[in-house]
Amino acid sequence: MLGFTRIQVVKKCNILNLTFYLKATHQKLHTKSKATWSIPTSIDFDEQYLCNPDNLSAIKHNIENRKGIGNIALVQELYSKIKLKDSSDKTFESLKQEFQHECALIPNKTHPDVMAYGDNPKVLKYIGEKPKFDFKHKDFHDIAKRLNLMRNEHLGNLSGNKSYYLLGEMAELEQALIKYFVKNLLKNKFDLISVPDILPRNVVESCGLNTRGDRTLVYTLDPDVHGPDLCLSGTSEIALAGYLGSETIDQKYLPLKLCAVSRCYRAESSSVLEERGIFRVHEFTKVEMFIAAKPDQSDEVLENIRSYQEDFFKQLDIHFQVLDMPPHDLGAQAYRKYDIEAWMPGRDMYGEISSCSNCIDFQSRRLNIKYKAEEGSTRYVHTLNGTACAIPRLLIALTETHQQSNGTVNIPTVLQPFMRGKTSIARQKKIPDLKLIKNKKS
Template sequence: MIFYPILRNLIVTKSKFLRLSSTVILPDIDTNYYCNSENSLEIDNNIKLRKGVGDVNRVMNMYKKYKATPISDSSYQIVRENLYKELSFLPNKTHPSVLENVEPQVVREINQKRDFQSHRPLEFSDITRRLNLVRTDKLGHTCGHKSYYFLGELAELEEALIKYTVGKLLQEKFQLVSVPDILPSQVLESCGMTINSDRTQIYSLDPVHHGPDLYLSGTAEMSLAGLLMNTTHTEEALPLKLAAVSRCFRAETSNLIEERGIYRVHQFTKVEMFAVTTPNQSESMLEYLRTTQEELFSPLGFNMRILDMPPHELGAPAYRKYDIEAWMPGRNNYGEISSCSNCTDYQSRRLHIKYVHNDETCYVHTLNGTACAVPRMLIALLETHQDPKGKIYTPEVLQPYMNGKKYIAKNNTVPELKLMKIKR
């Protein structure tokens, strides 16, 4: 079973793990740091840099009330829960090397931009329309707005990308896990997601028909973190490297012209990397995840740049984050295809994922990285490798997963969509 190699070095017994998992446990935020008045200015500045929603002054006042409330008092539990709820709004610390950055810093650039001297590069939507490879219009009767069908050899290319990526990760000794796409709120919020708000990206299931507190996962990172919830690991078992292929559901919309077509959709397939480390290992693990991404993407032939992201682009959980943007010649613009983040102990304190160091129980660090987000990868591939005669060159590393096909041609197996007016 896949769970044995992942959890074989757990110290928590199975019965204890199940008992803990069935109980909602408060996050164990570091009150020694966040409730220390000497750190309030530093925390407040970090909130402003991160564009966070936390209020450190409110935290300090609630902490005073919490310390002044006897455990025997009937209001103690409510005061404690309110304090930790307020603490959970605070963002993670920020890596010192990016504190002063206002804009993303280019770390390096990989592959040259293709020189289209013979013809003007077409955009993904134009290419796929000519080759009858995608359906994105009039899908309301099936999957609705911001969805798609990949047809013919483009669907094969999607599978090729996934198989290529998974194969590389297995070579890197990642352990593959098949994950659920429906999760409870505690896992999502512990990973740093906002639910049940006007700005949420999370789809919620109808509580009347499906039961309360069920949501669609936005990334396999959440499921992998949830798998390890309430577990304690031996130090020798770390770092732990997991990978998963999943559907990602996001209720986000955009009117930006740069994010048209399949660039931002409500569901897509993604291969995710997730790592669990000791605190001393996490910074080097982030560099390893970034290097793994570079090694995965470089042979695909498109130009890309690696960005060290400034504080306001980190989100609440990340301590440091790299983005990778691919040049999309048909759009004449860069588009984000991947990122990797070091979340330090932000998620592990909320999910209670620990390890034993010198007979002391400590919190692990968690990291995540996108190994392949299919739609945007396809945009970069098709726009970069388009041929003026109408074909798409298949990168050599993907050809073994495409039955040796060197080119993608027009799809004639599925009829083209023709809209007809119906007279009443």
């Protein structure tokens, strides 16, 4: 299920109208009962900031630090040309379109504290203790194979490279993690939404992701078969942001806290040994947080998201470090981003299991998400997002951390109620081992 009732592709304007219904959360979300995603064709960029010659040097420096591709000098040149043109001039519209295109390539501002980090993240804290073993501990792949918990080999003819099956109690552990994180998010007053996985290209790009070229991480559907400009979602952040597109929210409902469970699709790959197995895959399940806030709330909200993440992971009895990421790791959209990396003893390394970002008004300007202030004026919200749980890497950290000398894997106490009271995972005996059989040529 993709999480919506009906999809109608409107080819004329290349906009995907998604109609889906929430349960009792409608009254809490204070949005219309049917959501039609209408993304503005002309974006209200912050011209006062971008087109001010006094900001040229600072913006150029920001682009270089973030390893971006935008050309702020060209943006300001085009802006000056437009100001000299009459709207009736035959070149006026083409200049405006070029201006919009170049503005869209400029990355977000960067938090002043982060600008000083150079190329390295700042370690903010370590939480939990690294596990100590009195036996030769193994990595996730070896443990899962020995206990018959996963299959990710010989799947080329079935589901392609970087795909996998979780079996028996490992599949149960996946579902337990989802239930654990959703329960805690609802406890912290998030509203749960089931989201679509097929999204219009302009919604994806409005959130700051590149969908074109050889280096894109986004899967695009065949336009000849499925209609123009449709993509598979890489994170439910995009669908949640799109859900609020062209909405004006009363400020009394801010911060508006949403969450979703979705399948995520990433066209990325790696041949690095440390990223073998399910560390980097083409599809996985993720629990995501998305918050719309007033500008004067967003710094505090980002700290709140990080606090939720730290608390949730701490209860799983894993060791992890919290990083404040440098400019070149912020992508196009983030103003500030924290990463959480769990210790994976079988790999003898830290691996990213979560992140959270404050995108200030980067996404809201592109998606036209506003709030109504007390005096009646409308302003752009700040959008923030955070991964509550990305399943595959968290399974790696849990399995490698809680492995026992007898070959079993202990289940963290907080997950046991979602595992029918089980306290450990042993070898799966009911699920047969699958072996590759090569047919002999006659």
